[in-house]
Amino acid sequence: MSEKLHIIPHDHKIKKADRIAQKKHKPTILWFTGLSGSGKSTLASALEYKLHQEGINTYILDGDNIRNGLNKGLTFSDDDRQENIRRISEVAKLFVDAGIVVLTAFISPFKEDRAMARSMVESGEFIEVFVDCPLEICEQRDVKGLYQKARSGEITKFTGIDSPFEAPENPEITVQTHKLSLDESVDQLFKFVSKQIL
Template structure:
């Protein structure tokens, strides 16, 4: 088989070297939740906060992934799974590069999120469940997607005619319909900082 000819190269600079160089523990902070729940808002605010603390971060979201790496994928269930698979592999490479990676995707299926976690070492995957009732997400409908889904212009839309499988044991559970933005960010910072900080 052709795969047998793929032999990993033994790089002289490894993840541990990059971790020491950047003075941080690389992790993936994986935001999951319905469209309109507040994932991207929180992910952006978290990155800003971590950046101000001096950490090396990068956000992966639909805008920078669907326009490039995954621009050939549709929104079919099969392609959505492939979308998450590719994102997971890119996130793994970024962790190897020593970065704190923040992802903001609906990622509705438990199996896909479990696959992303399994690619990483213990403690390198932080699942953030951005929990918000469907009716509140529909009221927000920032991109007008729920209106289109209700009108039948979009099919297989999560929460309408495609399920969202809520995380059972996320590292962080944020209820954006009940918590203020400030409270939510403080909750994130309080949990993430001790994980990624390396004590001298």
């Protein structure tokens, strides 16, 4: 007999609709995807600051931060990358249920994983933000020194070098951080996102 048969979710009195009514904005996952160095974390942080100033309840789930805690036991193999995104998707889903706008900044290189994350919430509660920046620009930035390590073989299975990045085909919004300043990028995102959540 499966142990899952003994797991019975509790039906709590306060529902997502009650939390939305209290917070006066729609909960949403803003899923930032793009190459390392494209500006995902920087953009998510700047957008969160602007949303917070407008009274929007937010939280950021950032790749490196999550791998220091919740997912610290995972490697960068394809299977562990998928498990990394699965766990993040489940956590993001909880934030949506809590009535919060959650910003996730992960490379999340595989389309299948991003589709799985989208499927966990209701229609309209997932905004895929493609932080589009060419590989050569990301390498020039190399803010963490990771590309240099990947090129030298010190790091393997690195997205964009010896592991693929499957670019989104139909993201809700694309931000080209190599063409726009941070302020311009945030303004573009804020105008789009505010229409979806307010």
